[in-house]
Amino acid sequence: MSRETPSGDELLAVLAALASPHRLRIVAALAEGRSYVSALARRLRMNRPLLYMHLQKLEAAELVVGTLETAPDGSSVKWFDLAPFALTLTPQTIAAAVPTLTVPGQKDEDSQ
Amino acid sequence: MSRETPSGDELLAVLAALASPHRLRIVAALAEGRSYVSALARRLRMNRPLLYMHLQKLEAAELVVGTLETAPDGSSVKWFDLAPFALTLTPQTIAAAVPTLTVPGQKDEDSQ
């Protein structure tokens, strides 16, 4: 679901999710194929709970999809797939998204 | 200079710079035309030193250009212009940028 014009909040969520070296690396790793938490932790050499947290942030931003696959025997593995996203960052796309940012009281008044 | 393939660090810098509601709003405001610190602070209703800091971050990421214009009489105003940027965010572009991230020791080893 590569949206044309994301809402301000969605845009912000995606940006915040990607603004981290760890999470960028996670995305890059998943671009080569699905994986699961423990394997990824070994591969990227990072603490598992830490990776877990980062994956949750990516998932919250809908950049990644995690599915807990419980085998017939009962053992479970949580697979993570990269969501196919694509967004363009330009002054125009940002200006278009900003008005829909939900925050307290902010208004435009004078210019110049 | 809308780069085709930004380095990992550049990408990260831009993402980090934009991952803030304030800074998104600043970019949107500047998209309507140049302005200077005090005027922008009034317009966006935010603390001037705070805005100043955000502008510096945007400038560091090269999303914004500030020029201190000292009039012939000596009074000075620092104008900020939006830099014409454009970058596309997809799993591919990210995967392409990640290998050039400069951080301590990280390597890829096994997969799956």
Place this chain on the structure above:
DNA sequence: CCAACCTGTCAGCATTATCTGACAGGGGGG
């Protein structure tokens, strides 16, 4: 001299984000 406009910089506080080790619980198998 005082007021109003501008820029730039600080110390210090408040709030988030990041990161770690440890734990609980679920599955196999030897």
Place this chain on the structure above:
DNA sequence: CCCCCCTGTCAGATAATGCTGACAGGTTGG
């Protein structure tokens, strides 16, 4: 039983950000 694999969650330490009021210094104009 013990050992190894997996998931998920916590408290708590540490580091990074965000934010504020106040100050110094420059100019113009009444």
